[in-house]
Structure formats: C-alpha cells, structure tokens
Amino acid sequence: xxxxxxxxxxxLKAETLPRYIAVEGPIGVGKTAFARRLATxxxxxxxxxxxxxxxxxxxxxxxLPGAALPxxxxxxxxxxxxxxxxxxxxxxxxxxxxxxxxxxxxxxAQVTLDDDELRLYQNVFDQLVIxxxxxxxxxxxxxxxxxxxxxxxxxxxxxxxNIDKGYLNALNEAYQQFFHYYExxxxxxxxxxxxxxVHNDLDYRNLVQYLLTVKCGRQYYNPQPHL
Numbered sequence: 001x002x003x004x005x006x007x008x009x010x011x012l013k014a015e016t017l018p019r020y021i022a023v024e025g026p027i028g029v030g031k032t033a034f035a036r037r038l039a040t041x042x043x044x045x046x047x048x049x050x051x052x053x054x055x056x057x058x059x060x061x062x063x064l065p066g067a068a069l070p071x072x073x074x075x076x077x078x079x080x081x082x083x084x085x086x087x088x089x090x091x092x093x094x095x096x097x098x099x100x101x102x103x104x105x106x107x108x109a110q111v112t113l114d115d116d117e118l119r120l121y122q123n124v125f126d127q128l129v130i131x132x133x134x135x136x137x138x139x140x141x142x143x144x145x146x147x148x149x150x151x152x153x154x155x156x157x158x159x160x161x162n163i164d165k166g167y168l169n170a171l172n173e174a175y176q177q178f179f180h181y182y183e184x185x186x187x188x189x190x191x192x193x194x195x196x197x198v199h200n201d202l203d204y205r206n207l208v209q210y211l212l213t214v215k216c217g218r219q220y221y222n223p224q225p226h227l
Contacts, residue, residue: 017042017212018136018186022101024179025141025192026172027163028148028155033198034141035099041208047082047098054078058159060112064167068112072121076105080128102132103184107174111167135185137214141192142176145169188214191222 021044023035032048039046051057054074059067079102109121143151145168152160152168179189188211195203203223210221 019095020133020135021097021137021139022135022185023097023099023139023141024101024104024175025143026148026175027160027168028150028152029141029143029192030151030196030198031141032099034139035097037198037204038208039097042095042097044095044097047096047100049075049100050078061159061162064112064164065114069117069121072105072109072112073124075108076121076125076128079105083132098135101135101138102129104175104178105129107178108171111170111174137211138182138185138187139211140175140179140182140187140189142172142179142189143191143193145172147193148172183218186214186216187218189218189220191220195223 021035021038023031023038025031035048036046038044054071056067056071056074060071079100082098083102106122106125109118109125113121145165149163149165149168152163179187190207195207197204197207206223207221213219
C-alpha cells in the first residue's frame with residue numbers, strides 16, 4: 001500500500017488538482033468510502049453526510065411513506081449547514097472532498113414524497129440553497145440496482161437490511177436522469193459495476209489517474225471487468 005500511495009503522490013505533483021470535489025451516487029455504490037480514500041491521497045479535508053445523526057432514517061427504512069418528509073428535510077438542513085461552513089472557510093481551507101452534491105437533493109424528494117409534501121420540500125429547498133459553491137469536479141459512481149442491493153446487504157448496516165428494491169430502482173433511475181442533464185461542473189461518470197476503487201489498489205490508482213485528466217465537460221470511465 002505504501003508503494004501505491006507513493007506512486008500516486010509522485011503523479012499528483014505534476015497535476016493541477018481540483019480544489020473542491022463532490023463524489024456522488026446512490027446508496028451502496030461506495031461514494032463515501034471512495035471520498036475518504038481520495039481525501040487521504042490528496043491530503044484534503046472531507047465534507048461527509050452524517051446519516052447516523054438523522055433520527056428519522058431508521059423509521060424511513062421501516063415505513064417509507066410515513067417518515068419520508070422529516071427524513072428528507074433533516075438531510076437537507078444538514079447538507080446546507082455543511083455547505084455554508086465550506087463557504088465561510090473557503091479563504092482558509094479551500095481543499096475539500098464531499099460525498100454529496102446538494103443540488104441533487106430534490107431527487108430523493110421526487111422519489112419518496114407525495115405531491116403536497118414535495119411542494120413543501122421544494123419551497124424549503126428553494127429558500128435554503130442559494131449561491132452554493134460549485135465543485136471543480138463531480139464524480140458520479142453508478143452501478144445496476146442489483147449490484148447496489150447486493151453491496152448494501154453485504155455491508156450489514158442493520159437499518160438498511162430491509163431496504164425496498166423498488167425504492168432502490170427508482171432512486172437509481174433518478175440519479176441517472178439527474179446526471180444526464182447535469183452541466184454545472186466538470187463531470188466524470190464512472191461505471192463502478194465491475195471495479196472496487198475502495199479496496200482494490202489497482203482499480204483505485206487507475207481511476208485516480210483518469211480523474212486527474214478531467215478539466216471540463218462530461219467524461220466517462222468505463223473500465224473492463226476483471227478477468
């Protein structure tokens with residue numbers, strides 16, 4: 001592992017690193033673990049979702065309709081607060097890797113809320129999300145819903161074990177739709193179905209080296225499956 005870290009460090013010296021990176025993707029795709037590893041490599045601070053702090057989340061997985069609105073509003077307030085702290089610290093600590101993009105927050109609401117709840121949520125969102133800092137790079141990790149479900153069950157977080165497959169399918173489709181039209185920052189779309197950049201050093205190094213080449217527009221990273 002030390003050899004890999006040194007190799008990456010040597011490559012980074014010749015690159016202009018993005019100063020603010022957002023890693024995104026649906027539950028189970030590995031965005032938080034990848035963001036943590038990337039932050040270690042780049043020596044960046046992290047801005048991470050704190051799902052364990054949401055008191056409504058466990059109820060959401062047990063009773064999606066009944067707990068969807070408070071769960072979503074709690075996450076919205078949490079993310080906006082974190083983004084505000086990023087803006088306030090920008091002059092002093094501008095190097096960040098986040099495991100969320102606040103602009104995509106409404107897609108959860110669109111999947112889980114009824115029409116009246118969605119109107120209420122959207123009003124709150126429109127009031128809170130103003131002049132958010134734009135990432136220098138967005139990394140969207142994607143994988144088929146069956147793979148996501150397998151990974152969610154494998155990691156064994158108790159409250160996630162009853163996750164509804166229909167909800168996961170709808171969420172995955174909403175992510176795909178959102179990023180199909182996303183143009184606010186340079187975007188790297190990563191097919192994460194057959195790679196493990198969290199635990200496999202070669203997968204990780206190849207992905208890091210590729211993402212450093214993304215300076216503008218939309219790029220796709222579609223590695224071949226392991227033999």
